[in-house]
Amino acid sequence: MAFRNYILVCGGTACESSRSDQIYQNLIEECKAQGIADEVQVVKTGCFGFCEQGPIVKILPEDSFYVKVTPEDAKELISEHVIKGREVTRLLYDKESSRKHAKVEDIKFYQKQFRIVLRNCGFIDPENIDEYIAREGYQGLEKALFEMTGEEIIEELKTAGLRGRGGAGFPTWMKWNFSRQVQNDTKYVVCNADEGDPGAYMDRSTCEGDPHSVLEAMTICGKTIGANQGFIYIRAEYPLAIHRLEIAMKQAREYGLLGKNILGSGFDFDIEIRLGAGAFVCGEETALLQSIEGKRGMPQPRPPFPAVKGLWGKPTVINNVETWANVPVILTKGGNWFNKIGTADSKGTKVFALTGKIRNSGLVEVPMGTTLREIIYDIGGGIAHDKKFKAVQTGGPSGGVITAENLDTPIDFGSLIRIGSMMGSGGMIVMDEDDCIVDVAKFYLNFSVDESCGKCAPCRIGGKSLCNILEKITAGNGTLKDLDTLANIGEAMKKGSLCALGQTTPNPVLSSIKHFKEEYLAHIVDKTCPSGKCKKLISYTINAEKCIGCTACARKCPVAAISGERKQVHVIDQSICIKCGVCMETCKFGAVEIH
Incomplete structure (x- = not known):
């Protein structure tokens, strides 16, 4: 059925937290109220990507891109845009100060992007398998089942040059081939969706916006290596992604795309979801496998590698969500097509x-x-x-x-x-410029120390030692010798830690010392924080020439550290001051200064 208008509403986690679900419901209700429900289809999609401007609503066929929409805007969007054909100018993305209107292809945020992994995010309803199929979904699986041998699939991946997107960049075809060559009646396919980096949400958004791409890719891998069972390991903190994966799996089984005798090919493959408890170390593949088995997630020595001896001692292919999402496109469009994108050693x-x-x-x-x-x-x-x-x-x-x-x-x-x-x-x-590089390094280090499993001494002891030294430096008690100690411990951790978590934990410290040594020296030698972030190295004072004695700072100070009569110069008691910065924010005359 053709509709006059299609209204796409971002249904990613970020926009849902800003009430996009209510926007979606209000648009549907307003279409009913205006008697045009049969002419307009409202679709809840995955993430559009432009999170800064969310919640986002896009109306087709005009391709009007509305940003920072509220539930209260639904009525105007329907009455003005859909019924009267007039765009709601105030909600359109402001591409340039001189031009209010911008189509999606005009927006700079999207101009240099090329979407393969995110090809369906923001375009389809992730809870509707038909919309995935309409955009070439499951064509790659069909080819894998009826037109290609396992060797040919691996050769296609080799031609494509796809490397793992989880961090290590290992050639995907080679990992699959290792498992394929092992003679064993039982093999497994695992999706690593345990995304735990601070500020990272790529895999979560892919699962939320295009879950079938992951299911299709895992099934293709199962056919390639001779596996009949897959597992998606995803942290429990991703409820929306889990919900949509569960819906996608149910739909795929109903369509004969998952389970017994897939598409009548005689090949059986099914997938289960296993929930992680949020341990960062379980992003490491051997720790992840331990967790799936019901054990404490702790890295194991390698070799043997999981591709040869993994889950329950059986050959196991593990890739992260982004890697999987590339696979169906490669089989559909061909390895040569993918190989033309990117650089000589990094394709796609x-x-x-x-x-x-x-x-x-x-x-x-x-x-x-x-x-x-x-x-x-x-x-x-x-x-x-x-x-x-x-x-x-x-x-x-x-x-x-x-x-x-x-x-x-x-x-x-x-x-x-x-x-x-x-x-x-x-x-x-x-x-x-306002960020303190030493404080940033300390933040990342604290995160890695908290997430360490503690199994090996270089990571367990070394990480904590680095933390203690940085804490000492940011408190104004550092010495020049501490810089050498940081470097020595960091290099020892890189060489001696069991897994990549411990091996890479010193990276923020070592690289920040290399590029911002003068900032470390300021903390150590001058006992100052140039960015004013390290509280123990700063102090707030009131400039007597600028203070007019308005008492605003004194009234706002949470610990009553500021004294002074009205129309008289005020003074901050450094022994009481907690360095919260409220006084500086409050003063309208720039009298409060930081040193």
């Missing part, structure tokens, strides 16, 4: 969660080889509030800081490692 695209001090935060998918500058300034719109760029952290707590001099580095597996960072799973956090 990469999805990043662009967050931090950036104007346009959100999910970004770009061809490999796109530079950091293009992502941050062309797609992200530059630094928020016209602040100065300081650094960008890629790879989450496992990565390193990248400075302005390396902004023109192309994003691929090798280039990021060469400048002291890594691709990781795709977190990208931007920092500005």
Whole structure:
């Protein structure tokens, strides 16, 4: 049935937290109230990616892109746009200050993106299998079942050059081939959806917006290696993603695309969901397998690798969500098509969660080889509030800081490692001039220490030792020798830790010392924090020449640390001051200064 208008409402977690579900319901109710319910289809999609502007509503066929919509706007959108054919100008995305209206293809946030993994997110109802099928869904599985042998599927992946998107970048075809070559009656396929990096939500959004792409890819892998059972390991903190995966699995079974005798091919394959408890270390594949088996999630020595001896001692292929989402497209469009995208050693695209001090935060998918500058300034719109760029952290707590001099580095597996960072799973956090690099390193280190399983001494002891030293430096008690100690412990952890968590824990510290040594020296030698973030190294004072004695700061101070008569210069008692900064925020005359 053809509709006059299609209204797409973002149904990702971020927009749902801003009441997009109520927007969706209000639009449906308003269509009924206006008697046009049979002419308009309202669809709840996955994430559009442009999270900074959410909740987002897109109306077709005009392709009008409405941003920061509220439930109260539903009535106007229906009465003005749908019924009268007049766009609601105030809600349209403001591409330029001189131009209110912008179609999606005109918006800079999307212009340099190329969507493969996110191809269906924001376009289809993730809870409707028919919409996935309408966009070439399950065509790759059909080819795998009836037109290709296991060897041919692996050769197609080899031609494509797909590498794992979970962080290590291991060739996908090679991992599948290892498992295929092992002679064993039982094999397994596992999806790692245990995304735990601070600020990262690429895999969660893919599961929410396009769950069938993951199911299709895992089934293709099962056919390729001779496995009949798959597991999706996803953290329980992702209820919407879990809900949509469960719906997708139910629908796929009803359509004969999952379960016994898939599409009459004689091949059996089914998938179960296993919930993780939020342990970051369970993102490591051997720890993940331990958790699925019902054991404590702790990394195991390798070899043997899971592809040869994994879940319950059987050959197991593990890939993360983003890697799986590429597979159906490769089989449908061909490995040569995929191989033409990206760089010589990094094919295809990469999805990043662009967050931090950036104007346009959100999910970004770009061809490999796109530079950091293009992502941050062309797609992200530059630094928020016209602040100065300081650094960008890629790879989450496992990565390193990248400075302005390396902004023109192309994003691929090798280039990021060469400048002291890594691709990781795709977190990208931007920092500005107000961020203290030592404090940032301490934040990531605290995260990694908290998430360590404690199994091996280099990670358990080394991580805590690094933390203690950084705490000492930010408190003004550091010494120059501490810098050497940080470097020595960090290098020992990289060489001696059992798994990648411990091996990469020192990265934020080591890279920040390399690029921002002067900031460490300021904390150690001058006993100051240039960014004013480390409370024990700063003090608030009142400039006598600017203070007019209005008493506003004294009235707002939560600990009564400010004294002074009306129309007289006020004074801050440093022994009482908790350095909350309320006085500086309150003063309208710039009299409160930080030192």
